[in-house]
Structures are given as C-alpha cells and as structure tokens.
Amino acid sequence: GQQVMQIPQYQHVQEGEDFTTYCNSSTTLSNIQWYKQRPGGHPVFLIQLVKSGEVKKQKRLTFQFGEAKKNSSLHITATQTTDVGTYFCAGRGQNFVFGPGTRLSVLP
Amino acid sequence: NAGVMQNPRHLVRRRGQEARLRCSPMKGHSHVYWYRQLPEEGLKFMVYLQKENIIDESGMPKERFSAEFPKEGPSILRIQQVVRGDSAAYFCASSAGNSLSNQPQHFGDGTRLSIL
Numbered sequence: 001g002q003q004v005m006q007i008p009q010y011q012h013v014q015e016g017e018d019f020t021t022y023c024n025s026s027t028t029l030s031n032i033q034w035y036k037q038r039p040g041g042h043p044v045f046l047i048q049l050v051k052s053g054e055v056k057k058q059k060r061l062t063f064q065f066g067e068a069k070k071n072s073s074l075h076i077t078a079t080q081t082t083d084v085g086t087y088f089c090a091g092r093g094q095n096f097v098f099g100p101g102t103r104l105s106v107l108p
Numbered sequence: 109n110a111g112v113m114q115n116p117r118h119l120v121r122r123r124g125q126e127a128r129l130r131c132s133p134m135k136g137h138s139h140v141y142w143y144r145q146l147p148e149e150g151l152k153f154m155v156y157l158q159k160e161n162i163i164d165e166s167g168m169p170k171e172r173f174s175a176e177f178p179k180e181g182p183s184i185l186r187i188q189q190v191v192r193g194d195s196a197a198y199f200c201a202s203s204a205g206n207s208l209s210n211q212p213q214h215f216g217d218g219t220r221l222s223i224l
Contacts, residue, residue: 031210042199043151045212088150092210095164098143100150 002027004091006099014107019079021102023072023089030092032065032072037101038085079106110135112202113182114216121190122224129185129219133202140183141201141213142168142175151199157183187221195223 003026013019023032031050035043047056049065049072056063062075072091076083086101113132121127133140138159143151153167157177168175172190177183187194197220201213 033212035215042215042217043201043213045214048210048212050210095166096153098151098153103148 002093002095002097004089004097004099006087006089006102008102009100010103010105012105012107013079015081016078019076019083019104021074021087021089021104023074023091023099025070025091025093025097027093028069030069032069032089032091034063034072034074035088035090035098036085037088041085043088076104079104081106081108112137112200112214112216114198114200114219116219117217118220118222120222120224123191124189127187127190127194127221129187129198129200129221130182131185131200131202131216132182133200134214137202137204137214139203139205139211140177141203142183142185143199143201145197145199145218154185154198190221190223192223195221197221 005024007022033048034046036046037043047063052069053067054065060077064073072089084106086103088098088101090098112134115130140157142154144154145151155168155175156164160179172188174186197218199215199218201215203211203213205211
C-alpha cells in the first residue's frame with residue numbers, strides 16, 4: 001500500500017540554525033499538505049502544494065514539491081523557539097496518508 | 109467562528125467499559141475524519157465519513173470500534189469493551205470538500221482517552 005516517510009524523525013537545533021525535513025512517498029502524489037503540531041496541541045494546516053516542482057514560501061518557511069511529485073521538503077531559516085513542534089506531511093496518492101512526522105526541538 | 113469541537117477533552121475509562129468520543133465539524137463542513145495518535149507518534153487514519161455515510165473505514169479495527177455521522181448532531185467514535193491498548197489521543201478533523209478535493213483538514217483539540 002501507499003507509504004509516506006519522513007526524515008529525520010527528530011532534529012535538535014540551536015536557535016538561529018536552519019532546519020529541513022524531507023517527505024518521501026512510495027507512490028506519485030496529486031498533492032501534498034504540511035501540518036504543524038505543537039507539543040500537547042493539535043495539527044494545524046500550513047500549506048498545500050499541487051504542481052510538480054512547486055515552491056511556496058511563508059515568511060521563514062519554504063516548501064517544495066518534487067518534480068516527480070513523490071517527495072517534498074520543508075525548510076525553516078533561522079529557527080526560533082516558536083518553531084518547536086512536529087511537522088507532518090500528508091499526501092494523496094490512492095489514499096490520503098500522513099507521514100510519521102519530524103519532531104523539532106530548538107534550543108535557546 | 110467555531111472550529112472543530114471535540115468532547116470530552118479527557119476521558120478515563122476502566123477496562124471493559126465503553127468510550128464515546130464526539131466531534132462537531134466546522135460550520136459548513138460535511139466531511140469528517142478520525143485519527144488516533146499515540147505519544148511521540150504520528151497520526152493514524154481510522155475512518156472518513158460524510159453525512160450519514162461511512163466513506164472509508166480501512167484504518168478502523170473491525171471489532172469494538174464503530175463510527176457514525178448522523179444527519180443531525182455530531183460525529184461519534186465509539187469504542188466498546190475498551191482495553192489498555194486503546195489509550196491514545198483521538199483527533200477529529202473536518203474539511204469542506206471530500207478527500208479528493210485537496211481541501212485542508214481542520215483538526216479539533218482531540219480527546220485523550222486513558223484506560224485504567
């Protein structure tokens with residue numbers, strides 16, 4: 001069946017450092033969505049990518065959808081303590097599947 | 109402008125009891141999704157419902173678990189004869205369109221179920 005993987009599972013960075021999480025699907029995706037879940041909170045929708053090679057930016061966050069529409073990345077420039085949380089990708093192939101998430105810790 | 113409302117926020121049950129989790133979607137949303145999340149783990153899809161219909165229940169155990177989304181009222185996730193392994197956070201999400209329409213899902217605060 002369709003699988004969505006994310007790496008790394010955990011990432012600890014010093015405040016001000018950059019951070020990237022990668023999302024890889026076993027099947028071609030029609031779209032990819034990214035969500036953020038703060039500790040103790042619920043997932044919150046961040047963005048959706050639909051087109052091959054699409055790049056979208058939200059302030060310090062840059063999202064990219066791969067040319068083959070099987071992978072995606074989220075890059076955060078100059079992390080802040082408010083970036084702490086788990087970042088999930090979710091993609092639609094045969095089904096809509098969430099990745100296992102990347103847990104980001106930011107040390108002040 | 110109320111978001112997705114889930115209740116209760118916390119639920120404690122003893123083994124063998126029943127647990128009922130409720131979810132009211134955002135206004136105007138007719139598509140509801142239930143997910144289960146264990147501590148430090150990702151979201152595991154359980155079931156997708158549209159008003160009065162179960163569209164996809166492939167992630168829901170065949171026994172003890174059931175879900176409904178009646179014409180009137182909230183969606184209910186029901187777990188019968190709970191066991192310790194049912195302890196988890198259960199999140200409900202709703203969307204304006206169906207799962208093929210690329211609409212984002214809006215999540216509730218979840219129900220944290222603890223089984224004694």
